[in-house]
Amino acid sequence: MRTxxxxxxxxxxxxxxxxxxxxxxAQTYDFVTVAGIGPSNSxxxxxxxxxxxxxxPLSVAVDASGNIYVADTKNNSIRMITPAGIVKxxxxxxxxxxxxxxxxxxxxxxxxPGGIAVDAAGNIYVADTSNNVVRKITPAGLVSTxxxxxxxxxxxxxxxxGTARFEFPTGVTVDSAGNVFVADNFNCAIRKITPAGxxxxxxxxxxxxxxxxxxxxxxxxxxxxxxxAVDASGNVYVxxxxxxxxxxxxxxxxxxxxxxxxxxxxxxxxxxxxRFDFMFGIAIGGSGxxxxxxxxxxxxxxxxxxxxxxxxxxxxxxxxGFVNGVNDAGNTIRFYNPSGxxxxxxxxxxxxxxxxxAIREGILLSTATIATQPVSQTVAGGTSVTxxxxxxxSAPFSFQWEKNGAAISGATSDFLTLTGVQAGDAAxxxxxxxxxxxxxxxxxxTLTISxxxxxxxxxxxxxxxxxxxxxxxxxGGFVVSGAASETMLLRGDGPTLAAFGVSGSLASPQLVLFDxxxxxxxxxxxxxxxxxxxxxxxxxxxxQATSVDFAAVGxxxxxxGSADCAMVxxxxxxxxxxxxxxxxxxxxxxxxxxxxxx
Numbered sequence: 042m043r044t045x046x047x048x049x050x051x052x053x054x055x056x057x058x059x060x061x062x063x064x065x066x067a068q069t070y071d072f073v074t075v076a077g078i079g080p081s082n083s084x085x086x087x088x089x090x091x092x093x094x095x096x097x098p099l100s101v102a103v104d105a106s107g108n109i110y111v112a113d114t115k116n117n118s119i120r121m122i123t124p125a126g127i128v129k130x131x132x133x134x135x136x137x138x139x140x141x142x143x144x145x146x147x148x149x150x151x152x153x154p155g156g157i158a159v160d161a162a163g164n165i166y167v168a169d170t171s172n173n174v175v176r177k178i179t180p181a182g183l184v185s186t187x188x189x190x191x192x193x194x195x196x197x198x199x200x201x202x203g204t205a206r207f208e209f210p211t212g213v214t215v216d217s218a219g220n221v222f223v224a225d226n227f228n229c230a231i232r233k234i235t236p237a238g239x240x241x242x243x244x245x246x247x248x249x250x251x252x253x254x255x256x257x258x259x260x261x262x263x264x265x266x267x268x269x270a271v272d273a274s275g276n277v278y279v280x281x282x283x284x285x286x287x288x289x290x291x292x293x294x295x296x297x298x299x300x301x302x303x304x305x306x307x308x309x310x311x312x313x314x315x316r317f318d319f320m321f322g323i324a325i326g327g328s329g330x331x332x333x334x335x336x337x338x339x340x341x342x343x344x345x346x347x348x349x350x351x352x353x354x355x356x357x358x359x360x361x362g363f364v365n366g367v368n369d370a371g372n373t374i375r376f377y378n379p380s381g382x383x384x385x386x387x388x389x390x391x392x393x394x395x396x397x398x399a400i401r402e403g404i405l406l407s408t409a410t411i412a413t414q415p416v417s418q419t420v421a422g423g424t425s426v427t428x429x430x431x432x433x434x435s436a437p438f439s440f441q442w443e444k445n446g447a448a449i450s451g452a453t454s455d456f457l458t459l460t461g462v463q464a465g466d467a468a469x470x471x472x473x474x475x476x477x478x479x480x481x482x483x484x485x486x487t488l489t490i491s492x493x494x495x496x497x498x499x500x501x502x503x504x505x506x507x508x509x510x511x512x513x514x515x516x517g518g519f520v521v522s523g524a525a526s527e528t529m530l531l532r533g534d535g536p537t538l539a540a541f542g543v544s545g546s547l548a549s550p551q552l553v554l555f556d557x558x559x560x561x562x563x564x565x566x567x568x569x570x571x572x573x574x575x576x577x578x579x580x581x582x583x584x585q586a587t588s589v590d591f592a593a594v595g596x597x598x599x600x601x602g603s604a605d606c607a608m609v610x611x612x613x614x615x616x617x618x619x620x621x622x623x624x625x626x627x628x629x630x631x632x633x634x635x636x637x638x639x
Contacts, residue, residue: 069368069369069405070353070368070389070405070406071366071367071404071406072366072368072374072402072403073365074090074091074402075109075122075126075400075401075402076090076091076093076095076122077093077095077098077397077398077399078398079363079399080363080377080396080397082094082398083095083115084096085116085118085130085135085136087130088127089125089126090128093128094398095111096114096115096116096398097113097396098113098120098395098399099112099154099156099321099381099395100114100154100155100156100157100168100322100381100393101381101392101393101400102157102159103385103391106124106526106582107124108122108123108580109121110131110159111393111400112156112157112167113154114153114154114395115136117133117134117135117150117151117154118131118133118135118154119131119132119133121580122400123574123583123584124584125571125584125585127573127583129574130147131146131165131178131182132146132147132151132178132182132184132578133147133149133154134149134150139152139153139171141172141174141191141192142184143184143185143186144184145578146182146578147578149178149184151167151169151176152170152171152172152192153170153172154168154170154176155168155212156211156212156268156269156381157381158213158214158221161217163179163180163580164178164180165177165178166178166213166215166221168212168224170209170210170211171209172192173189173192173194173196173206173207173210174188174190174210175187175189175210175221175234180526180579180580181578181579181580181613182578182579186202186203187202188202188203188207188234188238188240189203189206190203190204190206195207196208197225199242200239201237201238201239201240202240205234207232208228209225210224210226211268212226212267212268212269212280214268214271214277216271216275217273220234221233224266224267224269225245225266226266227248228245228248229247229248229251229252230242230245230246230247231263231277231279231290242258242259243258244259244261244263245266246261246262251265251283253286253303255288255296255297256296257293257294257296261290261294261296263279263283264281264283265281265282266281266283266288267280267282267320268321268334270323270331272325272329274292275292276289276290276291278290278299278325278331279323280320280333280334282319282320282321282336283319284302285301285302285304285317285318285319286298286301286302286317287301287317287320287323299331300312300313300317300344300350301315301316301350302316305317305318305337306318307335307358309342310349311347311348311349311350315350318335318337318338319337320334320335321336321378321380321381322380322392322393323382324382324383325384326384326388329345329346330343330344330346331344332344332382332390333382334392336378336380336395338359339357339359339361339375339376339377339379340354340356340376340379341353341354341355341376341379341390341392353390353403354368354374354403355372355374355376361376361378361396362375362376362377363375363399365401367406376394376397376401378395378396378397379393379401380392380393380394380395389402389403389404390403390405409432409434409475409476409481410433410434410481411430411432411433411483411484412432412433413430414430414483414484415430415457415470415472415486417487417488417489418486418487418489419488419489419490419491420488420489420490420491421490422464422490422491423463424461424462426459426462426488427456427457427458427459428442428456428470428472430474431455434476437476438474438475438476439453439474439475439476440452440453440454440472440475442470443470443471444469445468446471455472457470459488462488464490466488466490467488468488469485470485470486470487470488471486499637500636500638501634501635501637502519503632503633503634504517504633505543505631505632506631507630508623508628508631509623509628513628514621515533515632515633516620516621517620517634517635518616518617518619519617520615520617521613521614521615526614527611527612527637528611528612528637529610529611529612529637529638530591530594530608530635531552531609531619531634531636532568532632532633532636533551533565533631533632533633534550534605534631534634535604535605535621535632536548536605537597537600537603538631538632543630544630547623547627547628547629547630548623549604550606550623550624550631551564551566551621551622552565552608552619552620552621553575553620554575554583554610554617555577555617555618555619556577556616556617557615557617559618560575560576560578561576561577562575562579563575563608566604566624567603567606568585568586568605568606568608569601571584572608579613579615580613581610581612582611583609584608584609585608586607586609590607590609593638594637596634606621619633619635621633
């Protein structure tokens with residue numbers, strides 16, 4: 042099970058703070074294994090952390106809630122790792138079931154998926170390599186083909202949706218407008234898919250046109266481009282594997298070489314003086330630094346906007362291995378063909394370590410501290426309020442304030458002032474504090490609006506009843522509407538009811554959360570225990586509830602070691618059911634509760 046030294050409530054597509062080093066300053070990471078077993082233990086097993094198994098994963102992506110998505114290539118599947126380290130299969134049938142089927146969840150089929158990306162709404166995009174198509178997975182788990190003709194129809198054709206043709210697409214990335222860019226590997230081209238499904242060629246000129254030439258549009262040449270990243274200005278960066286070079290493509294299709302080139306090799310330096318060897322992964326941080334999975338060199342590299350290349354971890358000497366640790370401690374970190382790479386909002390790295398059959402994380406270590414946290418406040422509507430934070434560590438510091446996990450534009454000081462507050466300003470405010478090494482998130486400060494301008498809303502529904510066996514379980518239901526996910530505190534109480542004078546209370550409750558199809562999303566037995574994921578394909582984020590969550594919504598407290606149940610679930614729009622049953626067919630009086638926004 043992995044832990045995070047930072048909040049997971051990140052807005053993924055921000056162009057501001059993602060990693061916080063000056064271009065030439067070394068970054069210090071603590072590399073750990075998030076999930077997977079190691080080089081001699083490939084497999085197809087869901088589970089927690091190193092109890093799960095992958096088979097040559099090629100690509101990773103991370104969403105705003107800290108969920109990691111994996112293109113598990115030889116398993117022909119898309120996997121998900123929750124912030125608690127729980128691995129489950131979202132779509133696909135495993136190593137023995139390659140295919141090409143649009144459907145929901147485990148009924149869908151892929152064939153050697155190579156690239157993966159996720160947008161701000163939680164939609165997942167997949168370069169389904171051997172099927173010659175680009176697929177989309179919605180937050181509800183529905184898999185569809187957005188462009189390409191299928192396994193029997195490779196080619197190089199611009200067009201709309203199924204009329205377009207790709208050949209062995211290996212990489213995808215998505216911009217803030219919903220445009221999907223594709224590394225069309227065998228066609229040696231960079232393609233673009235609009236939200237309407239229109240496919241055009243941004244640069245390169247199709248099969249048989251491989252080469253190494255800068256230029257505009259079809260005049261530029263690539264050699265087996267493998268993966269992509271896009272910045273906030275619409276520039277696309279390409280890991281041009283066959284040329285061992287990092288290329289830049291503007292929105293107008295102008296291609297230049299940022300670093301590397303022929304022949305392949307391993308050397309740090311600037312521009313063409315640097316060398317790579319068949320890179321499979323590339324990602325971009327908020328300050329414009331690129332991170333590269335330098336696959337054949339078994340290393341992670343960094344490229345600044347000026348083309349300065351440094352090595353983050355690995356020695357580039359074909360020293361394959363499976364070693365974690367801090368990357369400034371004698372360069373002992375080892376990978377085995379590191380491929381896809383992704384960053385979260387705080388600059389932590391995630392690596393698809395292909396031949397180690399594992400997902401690795403480089404936790405960016407920070408010297409920043411928060412000496413004084415922002416304080417929750419209650420004010421009248423129409424007045425002003427100021428939140429402040431005091432930072433410690435290695436100055437200078439940067440600040441980014443967030444409202445309910447989303448960055449507030451221009452709020453980059455050590456204080457946040459809101460004037461003339463209204464009901465819509467009632468929220469949780471946090472600030473991401475960064476120094477030259479990394480970042481740390483503050484505790485949330487809640488703003489409550491009193492008076493007539495406060496917006497009334499229902500935040501809790503609780504029902505008490507007898508919990509029997511079979512069909513006599515206690516059931517509650519709720520609906521998440523709108524376009525965004527909602528965070529809920531869910532509880533199944535039994536033993537604590539005795540403290541309120543309830544006789545015959547349920548001694549050993551179990552709380553189960555179901556999706557609209559009746560599949561289990563998660564279960565909890567004893568609120569001090571972590572919830573356990575079920576087989577549902579709903580893209581939910583589940584975590585253990587805490588006393589802080591109870592206090593945030595005004596729920597009564599639970600004593601340490603209580604057998605009462607509680608979990609926090611962030612759920613996409615849909616219909617949900619919660620059930621309270623008795624462990625071992627025990628019976629008694631129970632309470633089922635659902636709270637909004639703990």
